[in-house]
Amino acid sequence: MIELKKFSYWYPGTEQSALDRVSLSIAEGEFIGIVGANGAGKSTLCYALSGFVPHFYNGETEGQHTFNGQDMASLDLGQLAGQVGLVFQNPFNQISGARFTVREEIAFGLENLGLPQNEMRARIDEALELVNIQDLAERSPFSVSGGQQQRIAIASILAMQPRVLVLDEPTSQLDPDGTRDVFTALSKLVSTRKITVILAEHKLEWLATFCDRVVALGGGKLRAEGSPQAVLSSEQMLRLGVGRTQYSEAAARLLRTKQLPVTLEQARKALK
Amino acid sequence: MNLRVEGVSFRYPSGVLALDGIDLAIPSGQLLAILGENGAGKTTLVKLFNGLLRPSQGKVYIGDWDSAEHTTAALARRVGFLFQNPDDQLFERTLAREVGYGPRNLGASEAEVKRRVARALKLVGLHDMADAHPYDLPQPQRKLLALAATIAMDTPILVLDEPTIGQDEVGRGAISRILTDLHRMGRTLIMISHDMDFCAEHAQRMLVMLNGKIHVEGTTEDVMGQTKKLDEAEVAPPQLVRLAQALKMPGTPLTVDDFVDEYKQWRKKKKSK
Numbered sequence: 001m002i003e004l005k006k007f008s009y010w011y012p013g014t015e016q017s018a019l020d021r022v023s024l025s026i027a028e029g030e031f032i033g034i035v036g037a038n039g040a041g042k043s044t045l046c047y048a049l050s051g052f053v054p055h056f057y058n059g060e061t062e063g064q065h066t067f068n069g070q071d072m073a074s075l076d077l078g079q080l081a082g083q084v085g086l087v088f089q090n091p092f093n094q095i096s097g098a099r100f101t102v103r104e105e106i107a108f109g110l111e112n113l114g115l116p117q118n119e120m121r122a123r124i125d126e127a128l129e130l131v132n133i134q135d136l137a138e139r140s141p142f143s144v145s146g147g148q149q150q151r152i153a154i155a156s157i158l159a160m161q162p163r164v165l166v167l168d169e170p171t172s173q174l175d176p177d178g179t180r181d182v183f184t185a186l187s188k189l190v191s192t193r194k195i196t197v198i199l200a201e202h203k204l205e206w207l208a209t210f211c212d213r214v215v216a217l218g219g220g221k222l223r224a225e226g227s228p229q230a231v232l233s234s235e236q237m238l239r240l241g242v243g244r245t246q247y248s249e250a251a252a253r254l255l256r257t258k259q260l261p262v263t264l265e266q267a268r269k270a271l272k
Numbered sequence: 273m274n275l276r277v278e279g280v281s282f283r284y285p286s287g288v289l290a291l292d293g294i295d296l297a298i299p300s301g302q303l304l305a306i307l308g309e310n311g312a313g314k315t316t317l318v319k320l321f322n323g324l325l326r327p328s329q330g331k332v333y334i335g336d337w338d339s340a341e342h343t344t345a346a347l348a349r350r351v352g353f354l355f356q357n358p359d360d361q362l363f364e365r366t367l368a369r370e371v372g373y374g375p376r377n378l379g380a381s382e383a384e385v386k387r388r389v390a391r392a393l394k395l396v397g398l399h400d401m402a403d404a405h406p407y408d409l410p411q412p413q414r415k416l417l418a419l420a421a422t423i424a425m426d427t428p429i430l431v432l433d434e435p436t437i438g439q440d441e442v443g444r445g446a447i448s449r450i451l452t453d454l455h456r457m458g459r460t461l462i463m464i465s466h467d468m469d470f471c472a473e474h475a476q477r478m479l480v481m482l483n484g485k486i487h488v489e490g491t492t493e494d495v496m497g498q499t500k501k502l503d504e505a506e507v508a509p510p511q512l513v514r515l516a517q518a519l520k521m522p523g524t525p526l527t528v529d530d531f532v533d534e535y536k537q538w539r540k541k542k543k544s545k
């Protein structure tokens with residue numbers, strides 16, 4: 001569905017490429033995690049996979065970049081916007097501020113889709129419920145806590161019901177319950193509606209529990225790719241500055257196994 | 273310096289009651305973590321400590337000062353504050369000016385300002401970028417910059433609202449060392465975080481908030497062991513504690529070292545039985 005082949009990207013006026021010959025192929029219905037140290041290129045890869053590179057960010061590109069077999073750069077923006085949604089790393093960038101209440105804020109993004117009133121209402125209610133902020137619907141999107149604001153940003157994209165959802169560290173300010181809610185909701189959308197989810201995260205335990213595949217970046221290059229356990233348990237994660245779960249770290253000191261556990265369940269089985 | 277909160281409630285002008293009858297004493301030199309679900313009132317509570325917000329009811333004492341009798345500027349000499357969103361506190365043209373702003377404002381000499389700026393930027397690993405513009409840094413580095421600015425104030429009390437958000441292992445390591453250093457220097461440290469693994473490893477005591485009230489408070493080990501209370505507040509114990517529980521292993525291991533020791537002992541005992 002989305003394909004990068006030896007794709008490189010330079011932000012305007014920079015000499016160092018932010019993505020360096022990245023090859024990655026994403027199929028419909030996949031749930032993919034992106035890990036990497038600060039500055040590794042996670043956000044830039046999110047922009048590329050959602051078409052923000054090259055449509056909103058200028059700069060130079062090299063290599064192939066296709067969406068459903070069509071060159072990403074040649075795609076019509078309006079069409080792309082209907083199919084792909086991006087949740088920004090910083091929720092403050094997501095909230096338009098053009099509306100007074102959370103409900104109106106979420107409706108704002110939907111206004112261009114030409115939906116009937118009742119469909120719009122249903123989508124907003126569903127999105128509010130998915131991230132558990134029904135009780136904030138009539139509040140101002142600015143008079144809320146940090147985590148509540150992040151939930152609003154996620155809800156506003158969920159309501160658009162894109163076929164591809166790209167989320168850049170969407171749970172950074174969420175409490176553990178909220179993080180679980182978001183991962184569970186995404187996972188459900190993948191299995192029931194066959195949407196594609198791509199998610200950059202530092203919370204390795206959650207990626208390991210929910211993703212089909214994890215890709216690791218370092219210095220703009222794709223450094224590893226595979227099952228969450230294979231990628232996240234490897235020593236390479238330490239060298240890349242990604243780190244490992246404490247399950248992996250504890251097991252590394254206690255066991256000699258080919259593949260360290262990365263989730264609670266895997267660790268329990270390995271250590272019981 | 274110690275800190276006391278007596279019978280404090282806070283209501284936002286919009287009508288939301290964010291704090292509801294808080295009593296709290298934080299002794300000098302303590303490293304306290306404040307936990308709790310989104311919207312529990314954590315940020316609102318700490319904003320009372322440096323006068324960003326004033327209680328609707330009750331008293332906040334910073335050392336021997338009744339905070340009501342002091343301006344926000346005066347309170348800034350005692351309480352350093354790292355905002356949850358670093359962009360709320362960055363407004364200078366360069367990193368060096370940003371970090372120097374506080375000390376300069378407190379009347380430090382230029383030589384002293386320079387020394388503090390160099391030290392603080394070094395601590396967060398941004399010393400090579402002193403002349404860059406804050407907004408040329410990505411968000412996680414802006415948070416480290418804001419942390420440097422907070423440290424440079426040299427206050428006896430520091431409040432850090434979600435210091436580890438968006439940080440990779442290197443950033444977390446830097447924050448971890450900074451906390452350890454400041455703690456050793458006897459500063460009173462109050463950190464808000466959802467990062468349970470990080471809190472478990474660093475905090476001496478923990479306070480869990482729920483709906484604007486204090487839900488549980490105690491030593492880290494004690495609080496982390498109270499599964500039911502944590503559950504009620506929707507706070508999950510850190511990975512190692514959950515693993516110990518899943519294995520039905522006794523104890524509340526807070527670090528990998530602790531876990532490894534306790535695990536070995538437990539296995540030995542099991543075998544000898």
Ligand SMILES: Nc1ncnc2c1ncn2[C@@H]1O[C@H](COP(=O)(O)OP(=O)(O)OP(=O)(O)O)[C@@H](O)[C@H]1O
Binds near residue numbers: 438
């Ligand atoms: N707008 C921009 N202009 C120029 N360079 C940029 C821009 N945004 C990012 N970069 C650079 O591109 C590289 C990759 O950055 P990116 O933001 O994709 O990393 P990241 O993995 O998302 O990091 P973080 O964990 O800090 O969010 C970095 O070297 C960064 O400095």
Ligand SMILES: Nc1ncnc2c1ncn2[C@@H]1O[C@H](COP(=O)(O)OP(=O)(O)OP(=O)(O)O)[C@@H](O)[C@H]1O
Binds near residue numbers: 308
């Ligand atoms: N500026 C504001 N105006 C009105 N209400 C607010 C404002 N800021 C926060 N609130 C409300 O006050 C309550 C406590 O918010 P606070 O920001 O203290 O939560 P928090 O525990 O820091 O949450 P988080 O983990 O999401 O940062 C919430 O119900 C929130 O919606």
Ligand SMILES: [Mg+2]
Binds near residue numbers: 044
């Ligand atoms: Mg990023």
Ligand SMILES: [Mg+2]
Binds near residue numbers: 145147
């Ligand atoms: Mg907060």
